[in-house]
Amino acid sequence: MASDLLIRGGRPHGLAPADILVREGKVVAMGPCLQPPPGVPVEDVHGALVLPSLVEAHTHLDKSLWDMPWHANTAGPSLMDKIDHERHARRAWDIDPQRQSARQVALSVAQGSLHILSHVDIDTDQGLWCLEGVLATRERCRALVDIQLVAFPQSGLMRRPGTLALMDQALTMGCEWVGGLDPYAIDRDPKGQLDAIFALSQKHGRPIDIHLHEPEEMGALTLDLVFERVRALGLQGQVTISHAFCLGSARSELVEPLIAELAALDIAVMTTGPAGWSAPPLKRLLAAGVRVSSGSDGVRDTWKHYGNADMLERATFLGLRNRLTTDADMALALEVCTHGGAQVMRLHGHGLAVGKDADLFTVRAENIAHAVAAHPPRELVVRRGTVVARNGQCLHLATPSPDPIVFTKEPA
Amino acid sequence: MASDLLIRGGRPHGLAPADILVREGKVVAMGPCLQPPPGVPVEDVHGALVLPSLVEAHTHLDKSLWDMPWHANTAGPSLMDKIDHERHARRAWDIDPQRQSARQVALSVAQGSLHILSHVDIDTDQGLWCLEGVLATRERCRALVDIQLVAFPQSGLMRRPGTLALMDQALTMGCEWVGGLDPYAIDRDPKGQLDAIFALSQKHGRPIDIHLHEPEEMGALTLDLVFERVRALGLQGQVTISHAFCLGSARSELVEPLIAELAALDIAVMTTGPAGWSAPPLKRLLAAGVRVSSGSDGVRDTWKHYGNADMLERATFLGLRNRLTTDADMALALEVCTHGGAQVMRLHGHGLAVGKDADLFTVRAENIAHAVAAHPPRELVVRRGTVVARNGQCLHLATPSPDPIVFTKEPA
Numbered sequence: 001m002a003s004d005l006l007i008r009g010g011r012p013h014g015l016a017p018a019d020i021l022v023r024e025g026k027v028v029a030m031g032p033c034l035q036p037p038p039g040v041p042v043e044d045v046h047g048a049l050v051l052p053s054l055v056e057a058h059t060h061l062d063k064s065l066w067d068m069p070w071h072a073n074t075a076g077p078s079l080m081d082k083i084d085h086e087r088h089a090r091r092a093w094d095i096d097p098q099r100q101s102a103r104q105v106a107l108s109v110a111q112g113s114l115h116i117l118s119h120v121d122i123d124t125d126q127g128l129w130c131l132e133g134v135l136a137t138r139e140r141c142r143a144l145v146d147i148q149l150v151a152f153p154q155s156g157l158m159r160r161p162g163t164l165a166l167m168d169q170a171l172t173m174g175c176e177w178v179g180g181l182d183p184y185a186i187d188r189d190p191k192g193q194l195d196a197i198f199a200l201s202q203k204h205g206r207p208i209d210i211h212l213h214e215p216e217e218m219g220a221l222t223l224d225l226v227f228e229r230v231r232a233l234g235l236q237g238q239v240t241i242s243h244a245f246c247l248g249s250a251r252s253e254l255v256e257p258l259i260a261e262l263a264a265l266d267i268a269v270m271t272t273g274p275a276g277w278s279a280p281p282l283k284r285l286l287a288a289g290v291r292v293s294s295g296s297d298g299v300r301d302t303w304k305h306y307g308n309a310d311m312l313e314r315a316t317f318l319g320l321r322n323r324l325t326t327d328a329d330m331a332l333a334l335e336v337c338t339h340g341g342a343q344v345m346r347l348h349g350h351g352l353a354v355g356k357d358a359d360l361f362t363v364r365a366e367n368i369a370h371a372v373a374a375h376p377p378r379e380l381v382v383r384r385g386t387v388v389a390r391n392g393q394c395l396h397l398a399t400p401s402p403d404p405i406v407f408t409k410e411p412a
Numbered sequence: 413m414a415s416d417l418l419i420r421g422g423r424p425h426g427l428a429p430a431d432i433l434v435r436e437g438k439v440v441a442m443g444p445c446l447q448p449p450p451g452v453p454v455e456d457v458h459g460a461l462v463l464p465s466l467v468e469a470h471t472h473l474d475k476s477l478w479d480m481p482w483h484a485n486t487a488g489p490s491l492m493d494k495i496d497h498e499r500h501a502r503r504a505w506d507i508d509p510q511r512q513s514a515r516q517v518a519l520s521v522a523q524g525s526l527h528i529l530s531h532v533d534i535d536t537d538q539g540l541w542c543l544e545g546v547l548a549t550r551e552r553c554r555a556l557v558d559i560q561l562v563a564f565p566q567s568g569l570m571r572r573p574g575t576l577a578l579m580d581q582a583l584t585m586g587c588e589w590v591g592g593l594d595p596y597a598i599d600r601d602p603k604g605q606l607d608a609i610f611a612l613s614q615k616h617g618r619p620i621d622i623h624l625h626e627p628e629e630m631g632a633l634t635l636d637l638v639f640e641r642v643r644a645l646g647l648q649g650q651v652t653i654s655h656a657f658c659l660g661s662a663r664s665e666l667v668e669p670l671i672a673e674l675a676a677l678d679i680a681v682m683t684t685g686p687a688g689w690s691a692p693p694l695k696r697l698l699a700a701g702v703r704v705s706s707g708s709d710g711v712r713d714t715w716k717h718y719g720n721a722d723m724l725e726r727a728t729f730l731g732l733r734n735r736l737t738t739d740a741d742m743a744l745a746l747e748v749c750t751h752g753g754a755q756v757m758r759l760h761g762h763g764l765a766v767g768k769d770a771d772l773f774t775v776r777a778e779n780i781a782h783a784v785a786a787h788p789p790r791e792l793v794v795r796r797g798t799v800v801a802r803n804g805q806c807l808h809l810a811t812p813s814p815d816p817i818v819f820t821k822e823p824a
Contacts, residue, residue: 046593070781070782072738072739072776072781073738073739074738075737075738092491121756176813212488213433273687274732275685275687275729275732275733276732276733276734276735300785301735303786304737304785305737305739305742305785306728306731306732306785307785308786313700316718317687319718320686320687320688320718321688322688323688325485325487325715325716325717326484326485326487327717328488330717347551351469366482369482369484369485369717370482370717372717373712373716373717373718373719374720
């Protein structure tokens with residue numbers, strides 16, 4: 001719901017103090033000493049830093065164990081071990097995708113992420129169960145958060161016949177993105193998987209997001225196969241490569257030509273800034289003009305217990321991983337977690353400026369570098385002019401009710 | 413001050429519920445349904461996880477900017493740039509070591525770290541100013557925290573004549589450890605620096621802690637020079653290598669012989685689990701029998717804005733950096749941040765068990781893996797039976813008073 005609001009006494013982007021006037025969900029004025037028109041409520045944020053909403057541009061809403069009973073992590077070490085373990089655990093542990101996606105959405109909103117790009121597992125064991133659950137959450141939470149979904153063949157596409165037809169159905173049901181996964185390392189048939197997902201993309205007119213964990217030469221060659229298809233089909237600006245560990249190679253003769261081609265074909269890169277894996281060089285990518293987004297990836301799932309869906313902490317991780325230490329460099333980490341994700345999700349209304357959607361949060365920090373270093377709790381989260389979270393608590397998803405969220409007034 | 417206390421309703425180590433009875437600062441009984449002797453106060457922790465106090469085994473108490481006005485990070489990219497920038501900023505920005513070390517101690521105590529091994533810069537510009545400040549804090553905080561100090565030649569030893577005499581004086585004044593720093597990369601005279609610090613160690617009968625950022629072959633060779641001296645002087649068990657980036661080399665033929673020799677000579681390794689640097693392999697070191705400790709390193713200093721002195725979050729970082737995902741592996745991360753540090757600091761009373769010092773904290777977590785994954789706020793921190801922090805706030809260092817902290821009763 002688009003609301004009216006005057007946010008008083010904040011420091012937008014950490015610059016000079018300015019009030020922010022919101023009418024019908026849009027920022028209509030920013031400046032000192034604005035007066036609220038009659039009937040417009042006022043929130044005084046007492047000198048807090050005001051930033052545009054965070055963008056969670058890579059997660060898995062269907063697989064979080066958040067708030068569920070503890071299950072020891074017993075998955076084996078390989079990627080395939082973890083994939084098989086998870087498929088088994090979904091039913092055995094009752095990881096209900098509707099319940100769990102709603103919990104993770106509440107966590108995201110509480111921390112200022114109001115836009116989520118989520119992969120959803122599609123496989124021949126679960127069928128479309130995960131998607132149905134997440135679609136129900138998306139419907140219920142329309143007033144809280146923008147959600148885009150990727151039909152994601154987590155267990156492989158070519159190795160599990162029947163998956164492609166389910167992906168096709170998922171796109172008809174409402175997924176905005178076609179997903180892919182390690183075409184060589186998992187599917188063992190890079191040409192087969194890439195031809196299949198690019199054909200789906202063509203059929204439905206949808207963009208593509210490929211998980212690519214393949215390292216070094218293997219990943220580089222798979223990227224080259226992606227480049228071929230983007231060029232041939234004119235899909236510039238329509239493809240994202242998630243993780244892209246091969247771009248973290250120490251060998252610049254391998255990496256530099258890949259970065260140049262990513263820029264030339266306007267292919268985006270999503271990085272979580274992983275501490276334990278080779279990671280795409282954030283500054284180098286941005287300098288080359290590549291769109292870069294970030295995300296939490298799995299949040300306390302069967303793969304790992306870590307994660308909390310905090311995209312401001314994610315900016316900290318990006319900073320630590322990429323040795324971003326000057327104030328200007330640290331601002332890049334936040335930029336990736338806000339504007340970068342908005343670019344990938346094509347959120348044209350995103351950004352804290354006059355004329356944009358009033359999607360923002362406040363935090364007790366002196367400036368952007370401070371916010372990135374310390375990721376303090378979010379004091380206030382506003383979506384389209386409505387307060388949706390206070391002091392780290394989402395105001396509208398406390399109960400497991402399946403009813404859609406409709407804003408009347410803020411709960412006591 | 414050693415106190416009496418009954419901690420009721422906790423789950424020590426995440427195991428079965430057990431009360432903990434403390435008399436005169438020591439744990440004298442652990443078990444279900446203990447009754448408090450007359451006059452012994454009771455703290456009910458309502459099912460919280462109870463863990464032994466955290467050990468901050470590598471930090472720089474003299475250089476934190478915590479709670480100071482914001483200074484943009486303008487240091488250049490090289491190690492020497494940062495060193496020179498910091499020496500200048502100390503006076504220019506008034507980074508008073510007494511005030512700042514007290515602030516960081518309060519932060520540590522609030523988060524359950526009750527033992528701190530801190531380096532203190534000794535150089536020909538500052539002289540012993542930093543040490544005097546930190547010594548004053550140590551004296552003031554004796555009732556709160558154990559502090560051991562390393563006389564640390566941050567600006568180089570051989571390259572700045574006069575530093576060695578100051579180091580000698582620092583050891584007389586109360587430093588327990590002799591520090592070293594990149595004998596080749598910073599001092600450009602590995603034989604000179606190592607001979608000098610081992611001689612100081614011999615003269616004062618003190619252990620050695622060397623910052624070693626040198627990568628690959630350079631670091632490996634410097635380690636070999638350390639091994640030579642440990643063998644020749646019989647200093648087994650008396651040396652710690654901090655950072656040890658060379659152990660993070662991907663080349664096992666370089667790393668494995670080094671690990672074997674570290675184990676043979678009982679040389680400890682301190683790692684922060686750095687996301688952006690090559691890091692010693694934690695599991696491999698522990699499996700070889702090497703003592704491993706961890707620390708926050710600098711906490712919001714002129715080198716970088718990051719850091720908050722939370723050693724439970726540090727366990728998260730160790731876990732992420734070392735891909736520790738099973739519950740058992742995650743427990744290793746906590747072990748390094750508790751027992752590992754206690755081994756290095758030779759804290760014989762450390763450990764949550766009958767007969768040990770009652771130094772512990774509680775946290776709202778289901779088990780150790782959960783605590784490592786989420787590092788929730790510390791609800792209660794107890795030192796020698798006295799409550800020293802509650803809900804993330806240190807109870808005894810709120811004011812900048814220089815008076816020693818003497819426990820009477822808990823402030824309201």
